[in-house]
Amino acid sequence: MRSLLFDAPYGAGLPDVEGLRQRLRGELVEPGGPSYEAARRVWNGAVDKRPALIAYCTGADDVIAAIGFARSTGMLLAVRSGGHNVAGNCVCDGGLVIDLSRMKGISVDPQMRVVRAEAGLTLGEFDAATQAYGLATTMGVNGDTGIAGLTLGGGFGKLGRRFGLACDNLLAADVVTADGRLVRASSTENSDLFWGLRGGGGNFGVVTAFEYRLHPVGPDVLVGSFVYDQAQARDALRAYYAFSRAAPDEVSADAALVTAPSGERLFSISVCYSGPLEAGERTIVPLRSLCKPIEEKIAPVPYLQVQSAGDAVFPRGRRYYWKAQFLREITDAAIDALVEAYAAAPSVTALAVLQQVGGAIARVPATDTAYAARDAAYDCFPIAIWDDPADDAANMMWARQVWTAMRPFSTGAVYVNNLGDEGEDRIRAAYGPNYARLVALKNKYDPENLFRLNQNIRPKRGNES
Numbered sequence: 001m002r003s004l005l006f007d008a009p010y011g012a013g014l015p016d017v018e019g020l021r022q023r024l025r026g027e028l029v030e031p032g033g034p035s036y037e038a039a040r041r042v043w044n045g046a047v048d049k050r051p052a053l054i055a056y057c058t059g060a061d062d063v064i065a066a067i068g069f070a071r072s073t074g075m076l077l078a079v080r081s082g083g084h085n086v087a088g089n090c091v092c093d094g095g096l097v098i099d100l101s102r103m104k105g106i107s108v109d110p111q112m113r114v115v116r117a118e119a120g121l122t123l124g125e126f127d128a129a130t131q132a133y134g135l136a137t138t139m140g141v142n143g144d145t146g147i148a149g150l151t152l153g154g155g156f157g158k159l160g161r162r163f164g165l166a167c168d169n170l171l172a173a174d175v176v177t178a179d180g181r182l183v184r185a186s187s188t189e190n191s192d193l194f195w196g197l198r199g200g201g202g203n204f205g206v207v208t209a210f211e212y213r214l215h216p217v218g219p220d221v222l223v224g225s226f227v228y229d230q231a232q233a234r235d236a237l238r239a240y241y242a243f244s245r246a247a248p249d250e251v252s253a254d255a256a257l258v259t260a261p262s263g264e265r266l267f268s269i270s271v272c273y274s275g276p277l278e279a280g281e282r283t284i285v286p287l288r289s290l291c292k293p294i295e296e297k298i299a300p301v302p303y304l305q306v307q308s309a310g311d312a313v314f315p316r317g318r319r320y321y322w323k324a325q326f327l328r329e330i331t332d333a334a335i336d337a338l339v340e341a342y343a344a345a346p347s348v349t350a351l352a353v354l355q356q357v358g359g360a361i362a363r364v365p366a367t368d369t370a371y372a373a374r375d376a377a378y379d380c381f382p383i384a385i386w387d388d389p390a391d392d393a394a395n396m397m398w399a400r401q402v403w404t405a406m407r408p409f410s411t412g413a414v415y416v417n418n419l420g421d422e423g424e425d426r427i428r429a430a431y432g433p434n435y436a437r438l439v440a441l442k443n444k445y446d447p448e449n450l451f452r453l454n455q456n457i458r459p460k461r462g463n464e465s
């Protein structure tokens with residue numbers, strides 16, 4: 001019988017890889033093995049890292065063994081669930097990857113409206129399992145995103161304005177801490193850790209399972225799709241702002257500047273109404289009259305279909321780069337800046353996205369959870385998508401230019417899950433008033449910074465101020 005506490009006698013000698021393999025119930029993948037090339041890949045094709053070991057964990061005991069191995073060898077440690085984060089911190093060169101993607105257990109309690117979900121689930125899998133009971137909770141807009149990284153950073157989605165962020169619906173989590181203990185975090189157990197997990201990312205431990213509150217949703221929601229041509233872009237953006245800022249919490253309205261395959265620039269609005277369908281019709285229809293679209297459709301759509309609608313736009317393996325910031329309002333000057341900056345997009349696949357937040361998200365006090373940017377109304381980010389490494393510089397430069405053009409209109413804060421490798425100032429900006437408390441929590445739970453391949457909250461050393 002395997003002990004849950006890691007106690008391997010790894011010393012100063014060579015890493016005992018065979019010892020780790022013996023301890024794991026899951027597979028240990030090494031360079032040269034038949035599955036290594038696929039195993040080291042992540043969603044963002046621009047991330048090209050070569051870990052020394054990839055441990056496919058099957059339970060908390062495997063995670064404990066892998067953490068013990070990393071600690072005793074001093075090996076760099078990355079943690080991967082959906083492998084979807086744009087920054088690619090879930091893999092590393094030469095280190096150990098703890099991979100939870102094979103941990104897909106999920107169990108719904110329809111009476112209590114609670115779900116227990118293991119960390120390797122994608123949100124497509126999570127949504128399918130909960131919708132079988134007519135239930136859902138806030139998850140993002142792309143089906144193969146991991147629930148783990150999404151929830152730990154906050155978690156926006158079509159239901160966010162009605163029910164709060166994914167992390168606002170988190171009731172408890174099982175966590176393996178840096179010292180190899182399996183603990184439960186909730187409002188009554190390790191409540192400081194529970195606070196940090198709700199937005200603080202992977203800084204405090206490896207979460208093996210999450211428990212969420214669920215809500216009756218669907219099976220259909222009402223979706224309004226509106227497309228405008230280039231000449232209408234400014235008016236349509238004004239219409240989007242007027243409509244979305246006055247919308248009830250059941251509405252989630254996202255928008256994007258996009259390019260048709262013909263090269264024509266377009267603007268599109270996608271409205272999702274998650275309440276009763278008739279009320280949704282009355283709510284969405286007025287958007288038509290604010291600016292007449294060239295194409296429109298308002299129709300009930302299965303919630304599951306809405307949740308996977310973006311999948312084709314963001315397939316695994318292409319190269320991606322984005323740079324995000326929050327807006328509180330969309331002024332005429334901001335509209336001009338966005339439309340002008342988008343016009344220089346280097347490819348037809350480039351987008352400039354506005355994702356609506358606010359509503360129930362904004363009614364949680366900023367210091368109640370590690371996630372702090374409660375006053376934001378929109379997440380604004382250019383997304384560059386391309387395939388040829390020779391185009392890296394042009395695409396990344398364009399996204400940075402759009403970000404710079406929008407900087408005067410930003411709240412200054414950023415969604416931690418949309419951060420790339422942007423430095424400590426941006427991480428501080430993500431956490432605002434909560435940063436000092438996060439550092440204190442890091443000192444308590446991970447003083448050696450074992451979990452540092454993330455948007456890192458650095459622990460404070462003795463004499464640092």
Ligand SMILES: Cc1cc2nc3c(=O)[nH]c(=O)nc-3n(C[C@H](O)[C@H](O)[C@H](O)COP(=O)(O)OP(=O)(O)OC[C@H]3O[C@@H](n4cnc5c(N)ncnc54)[C@H](O)[C@@H]3O)c2cc1C
Nearest residue numbers: 081082083084085090140141146149150155156202207454
């Ligand atoms: C196309 C696309 C669409 C997106 N849409 C949305 C959206 O609608 N709403 C939204 O909120 N976000 C969205 N995101 C952002 C998404 O929330 C983050 O990329 C998130 O980190 C993905 O989680 P993952 O488990 O797939 O990531 P991974 O890349 O596996 O992990 C990211 C980081 O999270 C940490 N981590 C992962 N698993 C664990 C774990 N089990 N325990 C502890 N730490 C862990 C690690 O630090 C890791 O580096 C989107 C991203 C993409 C690429």
